[in-house]
Amino acid sequence: MSVAQDWRTWLTSERPGSRRQARLGEAYRLLRAFLGHRLAVLGLLLIGLLAIAAIVAPLVAPFPPAAQDLAHRLEPPGAVHWLGTDEFGRDILSRLLFGARITLGIVALVTVIAAPVGLLVGCTAGYLGGFADAALMRFTDVFLALPRLVLALAFVAALGAGIENAVLAIALVAWPPYARIARAESLSLRSSDFVAAARLMGASAARIVLRHIMPLCLASLIVRVSLDMAGVVLIAAGLGFLGLGAQPPSPEWGAMIAAGRSTMLDQWWVAAMPGVAIALVSLAFNLVGDGLRDVLDPKQR
Amino acid sequence: MSATLLEVAGLRVGFASGEAVRGVGFTLGRERLAIVGETGSGKSLTGRAILRLLPPAARLSAARLVFDGIDLLAASEREMRRLRGRRIGLVLQDPRFSLNPVMSIGEQIAEACRSSGREGPRAARQKALALLEAVRIREPQRVYQLYPHQVSGGMGQRAMLAMMLAPDPDLLIADEPTSALDVTARQQVLAVFDEQVSRRGMGLILISHDLGVVGDFCDRVLVMRAGEVVEECAAAALVTARHPYTRRLLAAERRLER
Amino acid sequence: MRRAVLAPLRLLAHLVPTVFGLLLATFLISRVVPIDPVLAVVGDRASAEVYQRVRTELGLDRPLWVQFYRYVAEVARGDFGRSALTHEKVTEDIARFLPATIELATAATLIGVLLGVPLGVLAAARRGGLGDHLVRVLGLVGYSVPVFWLGLMALLLFYAKLGWVAGPGRVDIFYEDTLRPVTGLLLVDSALAGNWAIFSSALAHLLLPASVLGYFSLAYVSRMTRSLMLDQLGQEYIVTARAKGLSETRVLWRHALGNALVPLVTVIALSYAALLEGSVLTETVFAWPGIGAYLTNSLLNVDMNAVLGATLVIGLIFITLNLLSDLLYRLLDPRVR
Numbered sequence: 095m096s097v098a099q100d101w102r103t104w105l106t107s108e109r110p111g112s113r114r115q116a117r118l119g120e121a122y123r124l125l126r127a128f129l130g131h132r133l134a135v136l137g138l139l140l141i142g143l144l145a146i147a148a149i150v151a152p153l154v155a156p157f158p159p160a161a162q163d164l165a166h167r168l169e170p171p172g173a174v175h176w177l178g179t180d181e182f183g184r185d186i187l188s189r190l191l192f193g194a195r196i197t198l199g200i201v202a203l204v205t206v207i208a209a210p211v212g213l214l215v216g217c218t219a220g221y222l223g224g225f226a227d228a229a230l231m232r233f234t235d236v237f238l239a240l241p242r243l244v245l246a247l248a249f250v251a252a253l254g255a256g257i258e259n260a261v262l263a264i265a266l267v268a269w270p271p272y273a274r275i276a277r278a279e280s281l282s283l284r285s286s287d288f289v290a291a292a293r294l295m296g297a298s299a300a301r302i303v304l305r306h307i308m309p310l311c312l313a314s315l316i317v318r319v320s321l322d323m324a325g326v327v328l329i330a331a332g333l334g335f336l337g338l339g340a341q342p343p344s345p346e347w348g349a350m351i352a353a354g355r356s357t358m359l360d361q362w363w364v365a366a367m368p369g370v371a372i373a374l375v376s377l378a379f380n381l382v383g384d385g386l387r388d389v390l391d392p393k394q395r
Numbered sequence: 396m397s398a399t400l401l402e403v404a405g406l407r408v409g410f411a412s413g414e415a416v417r418g419v420g421f422t423l424g425r426e427r428l429a430i431v432g433e434t435g436s437g438k439s440l441t442g443r444a445i446l447r448l449l450p451p452a453a454r455l456s457a458a459r460l461v462f463d464g465i466d467l468l469a470a471s472e473r474e475m476r477r478l479r480g481r482r483i484g485l486v487l488q489d490p491r492f493s494l495n496p497v498m499s500i501g502e503q504i505a506e507a508c509r510s511s512g513r514e515g516p517r518a519a520r521q522k523a524l525a526l527l528e529a530v531r532i533r534e535p536q537r538v539y540q541l542y543p544h545q546v547s548g549g550m551g552q553r554a555m556l557a558m559m560l561a562p563d564p565d566l567l568i569a570d571e572p573t574s575a576l577d578v579t580a581r582q583q584v585l586a587v588f589d590e591q592v593s594r595r596g597m598g599l600i601l602i603s604h605d606l607g608v609v610g611d612f613c614d615r616v617l618v619m620r621a622g623e624v625v626e627e628c629a630a631a632a633l634v635t636a637r638h639p640y641t642r643r644l645l646a647a648e649r650r651l652e653r
Numbered sequence: 654m655r656r657a658v659l660a661p662l663r664l665l666a667h668l669v670p671t672v673f674g675l676l677l678a679t680f681l682i683s684r685v686v687p688i689d690p691v692l693a694v695v696g697d698r699a700s701a702e703v704y705q706r707v708r709t710e711l712g713l714d715r716p717l718w719v720q721f722y723r724y725v726a727e728v729a730r731g732d733f734g735r736s737a738l739t740h741e742k743v744t745e746d747i748a749r750f751l752p753a754t755i756e757l758a759t760a761a762t763l764i765g766v767l768l769g770v771p772l773g774v775l776a777a778a779r780r781g782g783l784g785d786h787l788v789r790v791l792g793l794v795g796y797s798v799p800v801f802w803l804g805l806m807a808l809l810l811f812y813a814k815l816g817w818v819a820g821p822g823r824v825d826i827f828y829e830d831t832l833r834p835v836t837g838l839l840l841v842d843s844a845l846a847g848n849w850a851i852f853s854s855a856l857a858h859l860l861l862p863a864s865v866l867g868y869f870s871l872a873y874v875s876r877m878t879r880s881l882m883l884d885q886l887g888q889e890y891i892v893t894a895r896a897k898g899l900s901e902t903r904v905l906w907r908h909a910l911g912n913a914l915v916p917l918v919t920v921i922a923l924s925y926a927a928l929l930e931g932s933v934l935t936e937t938v939f940a941w942p943g944i945g946a947y948l949t950n951s952l953l954n955v956d957m958n959a960v961l962g963a964t965l966v967i968g969l970i971f972i973t974l975n976l977l978s979d980l981l982y983r984l985l986d987p988r989v990r
Contacts, residue, residue, distance in 0.1 A: 235667075236674025241930045241971045244948070245678065248964040251952040252682045324796060331799050332934050336949055351802055358805060359813050369802035376797035448892055451780075472901075480898020492889040496988060497912050507897045544988050558897065 127389045134385020140378035148194040155188035159345045168361045178363040180354065186364065189345035190371050196346045197375060200261055200330045200339075201323050207265040209319050212272025217307050219273070220280030221299065231277065237270040243329055250338045257340040260333050264326055275318050279311040313390045321383035324376040331372045347372050399424055400566055400598045401445065405458030408440045408449060416440050417622040420458075423566075427592065427599040429609040429630070431644070432619035438602045441619070442568045445600075446485055447475050463565065480510055484559030488571040490551025494543035500554045501527070501539030507561040526557035530587045549580030553587050560591060566598040573608060585612060606633070606648045618644070664976055675968045679961045680724050684717070686957055733962035738954050743962035747944060751966070752837025753823060754936065754943030758928045760863035765870020765928075766921055770910075772871070773878025777886060778905055788875045795872025800931050804865045804938035811861055819857035821940035828854055862939040866931055870924045877920040881913040888912075915985045922978030926971050933967075 106123070110116035129135055147154070156176075163183035171178045177186040219230035249263040283289060284307070292302050333339040334348025342349060347368040354365030401423040408416035416437040421428065430438045443449050445460070447467065460467040462478065470478070479485075487493035495503055504523040508514050514522065520539075527535035530553040543551055552572055559567060572588065573581040585608065592599050603609055609616055609630065616633055618626040618641050626638040636642060691708045699707075708714050712723055727733070733743035772791075775784035811817045819825070823839060828851050835842045840859070843852040885891065886909050894908045895901075933945035940946070944963055951959035 232670055233674075236671050236678075239671045239972050239975055240675055240678065240968050241926070243930050243933060244964055244967050244971075247933070247948065247952060248679065248682050248960055249685075251955060251960050252685045252957070254687060328799050332801065335799075335801050335934065336937070336952065338952065348799070351799075351805065355805065358809055362809055365802075365805055369799060369806065372802065373794075373798045376799075377793060380793055380796050443892075446896060448895055476895075476898045476900065478898070479896050485893070485896035487889055487893060489889070493893045495890045495894065495908055495912070497915070497986075498908075506899070510897060510899055510903075542988070555893070558893075562898075 124389055128385055131385040131388060133381045134388075137378040137381025137385065140374060141382060144194055144375055144378065145198060147191050148198045151188075151191040151195060155185075155191045157185035157188040159184065159189045159192040160343050161185070168357060168364070170361070171363055177367050178361070180350070180364045181357055181361075186350075186367050189350060190347070190367060193345040193347045193350065193368070193371070194375075196257070196340055196344065197327060197330065197372075200257070200264070201326050203261045204265045204268055204326050205319055205323070207261070208268040209272055209315065211265075212269035213276045213308055213311060213315060215269070216273035216276025216278075217280045217303050217311060220277040221284050221303050221307055223281075223284065227277070230273075234270045234273045234277075237267065238274070240267075242267040242325075243332060246329060246333065247336070247338065250333060255338045255341060257344070257346075260330065260339040263333075264329055267329075268322060268326060271318060271322065272315055275314050276308075276311045279314055280307045283307050283310055317383065317387045317390050320379060320386050324379040324383070327372060327376050327379065400463055402459055402461045403441075403445070403457065404460075405456075406441060406444060406460065407454075407456045408437065408444050409454045409456075410452055415622055416444065419619070419622070419624050421617055421624070421627065423598050423600065425565075425596055425598045426615065427601065427613040429601045429603060429613040429616045430619060431603055431606055431609055431616060433604055435621070436619040437622040438619050439570050442485070442570050442600060442602050445568060446479055446483060448479075448485070480507070481562045482565050484562075484564040484567045486552070486555050486559055486567065486569040486572050489575040490543055490546075490548060490555050491575075494551060494555060496543055499540050499542055500546065500551075504554065504558045504561060507558045522561065523557075526561060527554065529560070529591065530554070530557045531583075531590075532557075547580065548576045549583050552576065552580075552584045556584075556587065556591065560595070563595065564597060566600070567592065568600045568602070570602045571604070572601070574603065574605065581608070588612075606644055664980060668972070668976055671972050672969065675965065675972065676725055676728060677721070679965050679968075680721050682964075683957055683961050684720075686955075728965065733965070734958035736951070736959040737956040738951065738959065743959050746947060746959065747962060747966050749837075750942055750944045750947045752834075753839075753941060754929065754932050754945060756838045756840065756859065757862055757866065757932055757936070757941060757943060758925060760859055761866035761928050762870055762921065762925045764863060764867030765874050765924060768867075769871040769874030770878050770917070773875040774882055774905060774910055776875065776879040777882030777909075778901075780883075785879070788879050791872045792876045795869050799934075800865065800869060801934040801938050803868070804862065804935050807861055807865050808938065818861045819854065821938075823855060823858050823942060824851060825854045825858075862935055862941055866928055866935055869931055870928055873924050873927070874920060878913065878917060881916055881920075882909055885909040885912050915982060918981045918985060919978040922974050922981060926974040929967060929970060929974075
């Protein structure tokens, strides 16, 4: 038998010999299931491309994103400038590539802030139950009941335009759904046997929540987070469109659309291209999120 | 008395996971046949297969499936619809789920009257009220307006029966009609079934897991197990049944009664 | 009887803390502004006494919770302050701009529902069929494309290049402010006044923004309808309906959809609420003088009173719609009644 077949037998064994084998086997099974979804794989590839583009942008971009070339302003897509140039003669393709860094950066930061906060709040509420649960959930519900975009807008307006404030504002409206999901999961987990066992062994509430409950909520949370990423991209683009996100000359995609508005009638590509980029990225996240949901948490469908 | 109403031979219902009905066969005239078996024996699927109301994932085949000279396998969906509404009726187990929750009981019965007899709305309403009376529901006017969740199980089943009797069918298939009811309701509902089936001279297929119900009520019994027929006999002869499985069922029944 | 009294009380119990939260959020946001509001009034050359005096006048020397209390009292009185830009009372500004948004959101929801529900039904009726794929594609595109970009592209194509619809704005400039407002909804007012010229102009201007917004409603509503219908089609009463020999059309539209309508109404209310949010960006693109445009305009000019007032109003409508959808569900389901 070949090495690959050996590995596969080991991973799919019905009787794993160690915890590590069980975990790896489970991961392998989920991976196979995920790869079976063609659309989800497509989404993953797109995101991979995006990530690569963002990382190697300085190397692959044909022109520096801020390089103005007024002699060649507003040129249509062609051999030199594949996606045309904007009103300052800057190459749109290069700007899109560098803009990918901004977009991915925003998504990553928002996730890194919002997901742990939501997870912690939700798991604590679900595990503690009673008054703490009611209070925390009431607090969360208030956020959930408010329109996300509008609140983010108001927050950024108050703090001042800028990419850090934008990230903060979006994270602020992004965490409540995660808290809800984490709470639902931990509610069902708190009465399970292993939690009782941990408590009997003297584990503190904090330890139980952190080490036992939170990891188990991860699966449903990952699904929701990936589905939300598309929304984050769209809100960030909206903020950028209104001039409240990354400031010029930063090649943020939403801001690029706004800038292209004045020349839209005759030079449509300036406003159109960034929108296509946004749509593709959102689509990729949606596809991946759908695939993950089918694999990890079909009941959320 | 009984010109053959229904002929079934080699009936098979299969799913991706395996076959649930494996070569069931019987004939039925204007008499009462009981199909008895445990959960998973394939008896419900047999009943639904006759009406071709199986879940979309199911594969149906048969050597012979003929109702009153009509080949049910070859019939088009349109022809099947005509048969279902007018000549074969189906009563399901739990009226809380098998009746439309957002339509009043009377409306649902009137709908059956309208669709089969081409009656106008007022005539349909009268007929529905008459049917409610026929199944011994007192205050039919009041019950007409009620929703399924507002009536007891027994009343719901009788309303269900009324609905299926509207077109005056030749054959009635009752799939566990009393299994969701308590003992008194059970007696009541069976009595009504008895009355109506006799009066109209219908054929009846009664599907149940309850041998007790079956014994007094039906003429013949078909015992199913794991998708196959293991015994077929007259109801009266049930106690002298030969097949070990049937004997086990009977023994279990007696133990419960004691 | 008791249940009928308890239900609205319970909903009120949900409403109060949510509104409170909204007020708190807007209050805190206003206090987070890095611009010193006192300086905005006195300028940066004022003496210390003037500064203190104005500060006391504005109530900024009191503890935070007292300020909050005053803020809530003002809001309850309907006083959102004055807009730094228009110098009008914010409440009056909003009252002027709100109907335009309502007209847009209503038209968009109508489009979304009238097209989306049948599409969802057809998608559920035949799994893997054309309708099914269409709903899925529409949904994916609807959740991926930015609304403001779609609006721009639609304007470019249907207005600039094809000339099929009228351009930005609510009516031809010719007709602006010529109609006496009754409801503020141009289509209604012009019909009431029998002024069909304005009516058709308003309609021509409404068509594109409503369609763009409506597309998103369509994506959402059709997806939810399909899902709800699939749930229903798996139920036992559908077997009974088919056993009655009813046509598949009747089974689908009268029985399955009839049951799906109850949760569907909730979906529609939620879609309306989401469209209100979407209108914020769409109105900017179409120069539609609604509350969304008012909000973004105030944002760009850091007119905090206006920003917070508009946020408050939009937030309140949003909350009310969410609550209403819950209420509607209970009202319509005969099992809960």
